[in-house]
Each structure stands twice: as structure tokens, then as C-alpha cells.
Amino acid sequence: KENNLNSTPELTLKAIRMINEIGSERGENGMPRLLPGLNFIYGLDGETADTYDMNLDFLKKLLDENLLVRRINIRQVLPVRREFSVRVNPNRFKQNKEQIRDEIDHEMLRRMVPKGTVLTEVFTEIRDGNTTFGRQIGSYPLLIGIPYPLELGRFYDIVVTDWGKRSITGIECRFDINKATMTQISGLPGIGKKRAAKIILAKPLDPEKLRKAIDDDSVFDALSPYIVY
Known part of the structure; x- marks a missing residue:
């Protein structure tokens, strides 16, 4: 109420369950058809030291229920119209963010796109050394690293071989x-x-x-x- 968020952890969890029930089926491009995204904003009124653990516990509950989210954004509030009473502890914020990346993001990717999943029509965009990076066309597409040079500006079908924290590794499908x-x-x-x-x-x-x-x-x-x- 203090921050006019119009939701509670219980309502958010219910919404995630509903979207997963409808959208977690894998589509023609290899990705689940529709998944929710989450934004965690730190520094809002009413935040305490327990907030960090509560957020992490909420995400662990999603994994326990085999629920998927496409992305987890972690942000600090930026006052515009007024100042907020809470001051974010930079060390605690960094630690919590790293925990989420290490304990949640990697496992979420592993479940979302298991090894052997074929992601169709990946568009190659840039090359960094011998690694080619590409993405599918769509909202919040996964960043895919292919560990060898490919021609840029082309579409490839890529099969998943490994996962990072927020990106995946793949190779050309059945070469x-x-x-x-x-x-x-x-x-x-x-x-x-x-x-x-x-x-x-x-x-x-x-x-x-x-x-x-x-x-x-x-x-x-x-x-x-x-x-x-």
C-alpha cells in the first residue's frame, strides 16, 4: 500500500501459476509460448533487512513448484517526485543480486531450455573473438553464444548445449x-x-x-x- 504496487506476494504467485498453466507449453520456435517476468525493486518504503531474504525465498518457491519465469530484473528505486525513506545497502544489494543470479537464474534457464532443445531461426548479430552471438526475434529473446564463427545476419537453428546465468550456449542443429x-x-x-x-x-x-x-x-x-x- 505504501508504494502503490497493486499486488501482494500471494497474488503475484497466483498470476505466475496461471500464466505457466497456459504458456509453459513449448512452441514451434523451441521456447515456451508465454512466460511471466519479474521486477524486484529495492529501496521502496517499508523495506527492511528481511526483504532480501523474502525475495530470495519467493524465487526458491517458484523452483520448488516447477514454475518458470522468463526474466528476473533487479533494480534500485530512483526517486523522481519524492524521496524515499529507505537507503539501499550497496553491499547487501550486490550480495542478494549475485545470489539470485547464481541460485535461481541458472536453474531457471536449465529448466526452460534443457540440453538438446532446438531453438529455431536464431539471428546471428555480432562476433566476439571466435564466439558468435545471436537471438531469436521476439520480446526479451535469450542471448545465445555459439562457440565458433558463423556468418552474421543469417538465421540458424541452434541446439542448446549449456547454460550461463542469463544466457545459453548452443551449436548449429545436427551438423x-x-x-x-x-x-x-x-x-x-x-x-x-x-x-x-x-x-x-x-x-x-x-x-x-x-x-x-x-x-x-x-x-x-x-x-x-x-x-x-
Whole structure:
């Protein structure tokens, strides 16, 4: 009431449950069709030292209920029309923000786009060193890092291989392992540069030759969503 937020934790949780019930189904582009976003604003009237723990506990409850949110924004209030009585502790704010990024964001991404999920029509935008970054067209699209150079300004289907705190890593969907470069192969989950070199030397590859080059059945078995021969 003091801050005219027009909601409570209970109402917010109810809304998140409703949106998940309708929108968590995966759409044609590989992402859930519709997910909510959350904004946490620190420094509002009525805030106490317990607010930080309450916010984190609320987010943990979402994970406990297997509820998804697309983004979690963490902001400090900026007074415009009046001053607020609360002064944000910068160290406590930073610690809480890092907790949310470490304990919530990564796990939320892992559930939202599991390994092997194909994200269609990812538009490549920029390159930083050997990493190409792209996003799907849409509201708040995920930032996707592809660990090798790709032509910019094109659409690619990308399969998820790993997650960061607020972004994901992926590679081209089901590329031909016999035509792949060293950097493409090393981007496969569980491969790395050493195994990639062995795979390159073993070309031309069939499943058995690849299995022998990798020398780890669990790694080999996990590659089926990513490659063709």
C-alpha cells in the first residue's frame, strides 16, 4: 500500500501459476509460448533487512513448484517526485543480486531450455573473438553464444548445449560431423579440443569410428541430437 504496487506476494504467485498453466507449453520456435517476468525493486518504503531474504525465498518457491519465469530484473528505486525513506545497502544489494543470479537464474534457464532443445531461426548479430552471438526475434529473446564463427545476419537453428546465468550456449542443429571444423566439433558437449583433434584425425567417420575416437560411451551417446554423418 505504501508504494502503490497493486499486488501482494500471494497474488503475484497466483498470476505466475496461471500464466505457466497456459504458456509453459513449448512452441514451434523451441521456447515456451508465454512466460511471466519479474521486477524486484529495492529501496521502496517499508523495506527492511528481511526483504532480501523474502525475495530470495519467493524465487526458491517458484523452483520448488516447477514454475518458470522468463526474466528476473533487479533494480534500485530512483526517486523522481519524492524521496524515499529507505537507503539501499550497496553491499547487501550486490550480495542478494549475485545470489539470485547464481541460485535461481541458472536453474531457471536449465529448466526452460534443457540440453538438446532446438531453438529455431536464431539471428546471428555480432562476433566476439571466435564466439558468435545471436537471438531469436521476439520480446526479451535469450542471448545465445555459439562457440565458433558463423556468418552474421543469417538465421540458424541452434541446439542448446549449456547454460550461463542469463544466457545459453548452443551449436548449429545436427551438423555433418564429417564436414565440421575443429571449432565446431570442440563445441559439442563433452568433447573439447583434445577429443576434437582425435575426431578430426579419424575422418571419415561412421558411428563406430566416432565412438572409438571419443573413447567414452556416455559422451558418445549424448551426441545424437547434435550431429549427422
